[in-house]
């Protein structure tokens with residue numbers, strides 16, 4: 278009885294899904310598999326980016342992180358917040374106590390006037406989090422052609438291949454290719470947006486932030502601040518902001534795996550020893 | 562019950578004697594997972610996954626309880642407290658990565674455990690109850706994992722919750738009121754987040770309870786084995802301890818090596834980048850996908866694209882998705898073959914390796930892919946085979962197939978047919 282009901286139920290689902298299949302196949306045969314889109318044809322995957330923190334042995338390059346921080350501070354911070362990172366966290370980049378205090382003081386953060394209780398701005402302390410450039414999202418959207426600049430703290434984890442994506446996006450601005458306009462005349466970049474093949478829908482509201490070599494002045498002893506170099510540096514910095522514990526994680530991983538390997542080998546021989554009495558084992 | 566030759570627990574010193582009289586917990590352990598539990602001598606490594614699943618459950622509870630100490634189930638701050646755990650809590654990143662990857666590894670282990678059951682027909686008499694409780698555990702695991710994924714309140718958390726609870730809306734008439742009641746509102750928000758947290762904390766303990774029943778039920782017939790031939794004599798068995806404790810220990814080592822490689826070197830590999838973006842009800846992600854372990858069922862859900870007579874496509878998908886798991890409940894009665902192990906069932910074996918396994922692979926792949934061609938058509942074919950396999954092919958195969966000859970006993974399968982050499986003089990045949 279159960280088997281009879283089972284077979285009937287099985288046939289019901291099979292017929293129902295094949296009905297969907299047949300309808301889909303009919304549509305595909307008569308109308309094709311849907312139109313090709315500009316996004317699909319012209320979108321590019323991120324370029325290769327090699328960072329010191331890559332790979333299972335990689336660790337952050339502190340000098341690069343400091344440069345990247347400088348790019349963030351002098352360029353990106355005009356539009357992007359970084360709300361999960363505190364100024365004290367910069368200690369990871371190699372700054373000492375005094376440098377941290379000075380760095381903190383160079384940021385203006387929201388505060389309260391101690392005598393009147395009114396909202397004011399005050400110089401930051403190391404315990405403050407990085408301030409947002411806009412008072413609220415409405416202001417952010419109003420200043421940016423209706424797009425809200427996303428918080429950058431987690432950007433490197435919030436996109437596929439995030440560090441390389443940030444680097445590619447910053448160096449990927451170009452004029453809209455002529456073939457694109459020929460094939461998809463309706464996909465012309467709207468005014469106020471900027472063509473960038475690394476952005477999923479090809480046009481984004483962020484104007485190219487890095488426009489000239491030497492836009493940021495690096496301290497002596499650092500590489501030349503070319504656009505490409507600045508983009509790599511800020512990508513490295515955002516890799517750190519997304520996961521400041523990255524180095525610690527990998528450095529913890531090795532001893533853990535080493536211990537487990539040792540314990541597993543012991544367990545293997547213990548098992549072999551114990552089972553040697555009931556040999557031979559199963560044949561098939 | 563146990564086999565007549567099972568060793569009896571003997572308390573040796575004052576303390577264990579005292580305990581044995583007042584609360585015979587050591588006796589229980591000895592008989593359940595100690596030297597007092599005879600187990601077939603020929604279990605393969607496929608029998609390691611039950612113990613590993615138990616380990617995963619404990620791991621999830623331990624890491625989860627620690628995370629709950631630092632997490633706040635409030636839509637305004639949930640995302641931030643998760644980042645607080647990752648950045649400021651000592652070893653918080655390790656706890657969170659272990660918990661997130663622990664869920665994935667729990668599913669890997671349980672899928673292997675279930676597919677072991679399919680191949681060796683472990684669900685058949687006398688083990689129906691073990692199997693039924695197993696399916697209940699699986700359903701509870703899915704509910705727990707789904708609600709857990711909502712807690713960090715990222716984009717996939719929010720939109721996943723919206724899509725899945727939206728499925729209830731497909732039920733005619735009562736669907737929408739049920740959906741609003743489940744969420745405590747019209748879309749996932751603080752009310753939903755709070756109840757999901759509460760239930761996500763509770764359910765693992767419910768699972769633990771059902772696992773106890775599962776293992777209790779297992780101890781009545783004892784474990785099956787790769788031949789599917791039941792235990793006949795003492796020679797067919799070895800005591801669980803030290804033989805299987807040692808084998809499970811080695812298995813646990815391999816498991817932990819793989820698990821820790823993920824946690825320390827690829828912790829976000831199985832996750833979705835969008836969940837590092839805070840939930841935003843106003844911005845829909847390009848592709849909403851659940852966690853990988855739901856993909857086969859998500860593919861079945863999306864395979865139904867047109868109405869089937871008076872049944873709307875969406876409802877059909879929801880019915881099929883639930884049916885895909887519910888059919889497992891009926892397996893013990895659908896598969897009538899008296900032979901258990903796939904090793905002795907030539908036709909069944911072919912359908913398993915060349916039908917079910919590729920089908921599951923296709924469903925997995927399509928469930929994670931965008932709802933475009935060719936993935937939709939592929940998942941439709943795979944869905945059709947899925948239902949045919951369990952509901953039509955299995956019952957038919959079990960009545961037409963001619964099984965290959967079975968060994969007389971486990972011992973014979975292991976050592977060859979020289980009974981005298983094998984059984985020795987003083988073995989007691991079982992009933």
Ligand code: HEM
Pocket residue numbers: 607608609610611612614615616618671674675678681683684688691692694695696697698699768772775776779783784785786889
């Ligand atoms: C929290 C999850 C689970 C735990 C902790 C668990 C635990 C165990 C343990 C310790 C065993 C004995 C060792 C072994 O055969 O591997 C076992 C056997 C078994 N489990 Fe599970 N299990 C879980 C989930 C499931 C699920 C989801 C199913 C099926 C839908 C299932 C079906 C079975 C069956 C049929 C057996 C008997 C196998 C045989 O003797 O051949 N279990 N389980």
